[in-house]
Amino acid sequence: MRDKKSRRDRLYSKTEALQDTEKEGDAVDVFTKDAGRELTLTLRGELDHHGARDVMQRMELALDAALPLRLVLDFSGVSFMDSSGIAVVMRAQKRMRALGGSAVLRQVPPQAKRVFDTAGIFRIVPLEEGEKSDEGQSK
Amino acid sequence: MKVRANNYIAIEFPSRSVNEGLARAAVAAFAAQLDPTLDELGDIKTAVSEAVTNAIVHAYPQEIGKIALRASIFDGNVLEIVVRDWGRGIENVEKAREPLFTTGGEERSGMGFTIMESFMDTLAVRSKAGKGTVVTMKRRIALRPARR
Numbered sequence: 001m002r003d004k005k006s007r008r009d010r011l012y013s014k015t016e017a018l019q020d021t022e023k024e025g026d027a028v029d030v031f032t033k034d035a036g037r038e039l040t041l042t043l044r045g046e047l048d049h050h051g052a053r054d055v056m057q058r059m060e061l062a063l064d065a066a067l068p069l070r071l072v073l074d075f076s077g078v079s080f081m082d083s084s085g086i087a088v089v090m091r092a093q094k095r096m097r098a099l100g101g102s103a104v105l106r107q108v109p110p111q112a113k114r115v116f117d118t119a120g121i122f123r124i125v126p127l128e129e130g131e132k133s134d135e136g137q138s139k
Numbered sequence: 140m141k142v143r144a145n146n147y148i149a150i151e152f153p154s155r156s157v158n159e160g161l162a163r164a165a166v167a168a169f170a171a172q173l174d175p176t177l178d179e180l181g182d183i184k185t186a187v188s189e190a191v192t193n194a195i196v197h198a199y200p201q202e203i204g205k206i207a208l209r210a211s212i213f214d215g216n217v218l219e220i221v222v223r224d225w226g227r228g229i230e231n232v233e234k235a236r237e238p239l240f241t242t243g244g245e246e247r248s249g250m251g252f253t254i255m256e257s258f259m260d261t262l263a264v265r266s267k268a269g270k271g272t273v274v275t276m277k278r279r280i281a282l283r284p285a286r287r
Contacts, residue, residue, distance in 0.1 A: 048163075049192040050156035053246060080163070080181075082188040086248035111181035118257050119238075119250045 030058045032066075037101075039068035044077030047112075052084035056091055069101035072128070076107035085112060086119050093125050104128045144211035144219070146172070151207045154199040154224070158206075162191045166210045170218055173280040182258040183218065183278060189251040190222040190274045196243050198226025198272060216282055220259075222274045229266040236264065 031042040041059060045051060063071070071092055075081070089105065096103040106128045108116065116122060148169045152158045163184040170183055187208075194206045209221040229235045236256070241249030256262045259276040266272040 046160055048156075048159050048188055049196065049246075050159050056246070080184060080188075082185050082192065083248045083250040083254055084192070084246075086250055087246055090248065091245065110178065111185070114178075114181065114258075115185060115254060118254050119248065 030055060030062070032062045034066045034068070037067075037069040038072065039063070039066045039070070040072040040074055042074040042077060046080040047078050047085045047088065048080065048082050049084045052088055055088055059088070059092060060095070063095050063099070067099060068096075069099070071096050071101065071103040072106050073103065073125075074106045075109060075112055078109060078112050081112035081115055083115060083119070085115060086121060089116075089121055089125055142213060144213055147209060147211035149207065149209045151205060153203045154195045154206050154226075155203060156192075156195055159188055159191050159195065162206075162208055163187050165208070166220060169210050170280070173212065173216055173218060174283065175280045176283070179278070179280055183220070186255045186258045186276055186278075187220060187222070189255050190220070190276065193251050193274070194222060194224040194226065194272070196247065197229070198224040200227070216280045218278050218280060220276045220278075223271065225271040228268040228270050229264070229272055230268050232264050232266050 031044070033040040033042070039062060041062060043055065047055065073089065073092060075085075078085070089103070092103045103125050104127070105116070105122070105125055108127060113127075116127075148165065150162075150165055152161065166187045167180055167184050170180065175183070191206065191208065198204060198206075204224060204226050207221075207223045209223075211219045211221075213219060234240055236252040237249075238253045239249040241247045243249070252262070252264070255274070255276055259278045261275075261277045263275045264272065265275075
């Protein structure tokens with residue numbers, strides 16, 4: 001009996017550990033805007049390892065639903081980002097290549113920009129400068 | 140000779156990813172007394188985030204373990220951050236510090252140590268397989284003219 005309980009406790013703590021990143025908290029919000037074959041994902045919040053898995057899952061879902069040719073990742077609302085953000089962008093790039101399309105980054109705040117710069121990310125996924133992500137803006 | 144810190148904080152927490160944000164915020168609040176710029180504060184938070192995430196992901200991959208974080212201020216406006224775990228350790232520290240090297244799969248970028256290295260003035264990693272890892276980083280906060 002006692003043995004059974006402690007075993008269950010062990011299992012519980014293991015499952016808990018694995019689910020930890022999926023819990024609600026300061027997780028990043030993802031807003032989707034689908035305009036034809038262009039999909040804009042706006043990230044908001046602190047993009048760290050805790051939030052990254054959730055962002056990736058939601059990004060995959062949005063990509064599967066929209067099958068865009070161009071993906072815009074808008075970082076305007078990202079108040080903090082560490083190297084987890086690099087993994088998110090690399091995943092996005094990989095998925096867009098598989099779809100025969102491309103990905104760009106937009107409105108990256110200075111702190112996140114420094115992290116991207118350290119990894120040379122803008123050589124792989126370009127940073128689109130200047131453009132505001134307003135509705136109805138012509139190309 | 141061991142130099143005594145002028146001020147320090149020490150916190151301990153389980154290796155749950157929800158604590159990554161807490162660790163960054165705690166160090167940022169402590170470092171505020173050095174009057175850092177926003178850029179300096181951003182660098183420090185990023186480095187802390189990388190070190191703590193490493194401990195959570197790599198030191199304790201299958202279990203929840205203990206992480207100890209200590210931030211100290213030394214003469215000359217120097218901030219020192221020590222992140223310690225008692226997890227599985229790093230077999231080859233040199234390899235782990237190489238850019239893009241990761242054992243963390245697709246969710247990790249392999250840039251953690253590279254970022255700590257370039258955002259901080261010094262980075263030292265001591266690790267023993269099966270015993271744990273100690274990451275020590277230092278950053279001197281520039282004295283600004285506007286500062287009293």
